[in-house]
Amino acid sequence: MQQVIFIMLSLLTLGAALMVVTSRSLFRSALWLILSFAGIAALYILLEAEFLAVVQVLVYIGAIATLIIFAIMLSRNVMASDEARFNNQWRLVVGFGALLFVALAAIVTQIPWPVNVQAVPPDAIQQLGAGFVGPYVIPFEVASILLVAALIGAIIVARERE
Amino acid sequence: MVPLTWYLVVATGLFCIGLVGALIRRNAVGILMGIELMLNAVNLNLLAFWRYISAAKMDGQAFAIIVITVAAAEAAVGLALILAVYRQRHTINVPELDLMSG
């Protein structure tokens, strides 16, 4: 049962991702991107990481994808020229990508991963929260400084100068 | 339960699609979307490893949250740059932004 759900979700995610890359209209691309993000959030639920799934929806769909659509709308007349969406190296890159996929897939299926399936602790979210003010406090603080820097930087870069 | 390698193969596929998208799109926003797909593939890998190898500890999830934070910062700054470029040059097609190549 879980296998069937997994296959359906991953086909949805990968199909949506393909449409992101190949879609003629950039706006449609962004919508397919949202579908792909939603598929990944569902995969996180299958992995029993509900918190990450909700954060995925909140940050990727609610913020990043919305910002991307916003940028597409603001640069609107670019949309008119939709005949050339790829650059002239696309055949080469697609071949390279396919090769890379085959190679990587061969590697990850060959390696004997030290699989050790345990139950997820019931207080996983509390542990995660405690972790961010305990062992991971420095990465957490660095990430918050990065966010503040990005906030200020984005405002300065995008501001209209009179 | 689904084997670990299935997740890894899906993440690999997502990563390669994102990579191809980032390399072949002419539009800067399209390139950014490819990069976001690649970051998602990385996160999927992290969480799969967390679930199948060390589910009792929260390291994998903490790592994934940091990746999401970095992705959000990257998207904000990247889109601000794209808007600034669009205002100056009235295009965000990367091959046409060739002021330096003479």
Added chain:
Amino acid sequence: MDYFRDFFVNIARSWTGWIDGFLPGWAVNTLNFLIMAVILVMMPVLATLSFTWMERKTIARIQNRLGPNRLGPFGVFQGFADAVKMLVKEDVVPDGADKPVFNLAPILIAAGAALLWAVIPFGRGMAAADLNIGVLYVVAIGSITTVSVLMAGWSSNNKYALLGAFRAVAQLLSYEVPMILSIAAVTLLVGSMRMGDVVEAQVLPFIVIMPATFLVYLLSGIAETGRTPFDLLEAESEIVAGYFVEYSGLKFGWFYIAEYGNLFAIAAITTTLFLGGWRGPGGSAVPALGPFYFIAKIVAVIFVLMWIRGTWPRFRIDQMLDLAWKVLVPVSLVNLLWIAIAMKLPVPAPVQWALILAGSLGVLLVTLGALGRAAKRHARQQGWVPLESQGNT
């Protein structure tokens, strides 16, 4: 008699026991989930039918009119008549519209309004899915609304719709920040994101402990649902009807249903987070009273929202964004910081609550004082004369 004391939970149990007699286990689960899904989908429709009537009556009384009074007693069936009118209207798709996206947007926005209902606890043990991340789920589902507003605005191929979508992004993203910060304050106090735990923790309703957080949440809730005075996404005097200007018939109806479903959901979440949810006098002895208290509190919150709508005019877009970033975000940040400090002080819980209340009131007083001074300064700069000194002639 004992059966009726916890009537709703017991009837659900009896039902499950009954179908368990002749159905396999997985079928029982599937059937129960299906029933819950149907109820959840019906919720926004029911909310629309009842609250449009209530809204029209309330606004009419505020404006010294009668409101709907033709169909049924006090016009209660007006909503059904409107629904029929909507169903028989012609379905128009504008030229140059992105058709699949145009058709998908109303479905998505109504689905978002229905999904919110999954985590709302109507009584003890009466939520469709009491997730351990319930509070965060509510905020995440809100982002579906943002996306569908963008889809509607873009695909309509209409400049007013596009402007409405731009405004929607600015408004919904801005007000999500104070909303999440005030939800974080509640989570901090409870120590859990489960809706049921939040209600159980409210021996004293949180509105008494942190009024500033409540006000911030209510204001951002109004903005998130796009109601007056924050209805800039659909300001009819500026951009016709915003992102859904091109929609007609049943598709317009879906936007309407989503609007009232969201209103009802925001009121329900406010009730759960700040007004004690299903708790009330005698509620622990007779749990069946819970849903009635819950609905009564929701109706009270919705009445306040309608009162606000009837009283204040619409903001300007820059004023609205100023309010979010320069007032609500700092207020909720200071508040959150103070709650975190107070929770760590080595004193008993009632003293902590008193400290939080004092901090909350202090923040409110300082904010209102600063806002009042700013308003007076602005009035002086503009050369406005106070109303009292203008004389009667």
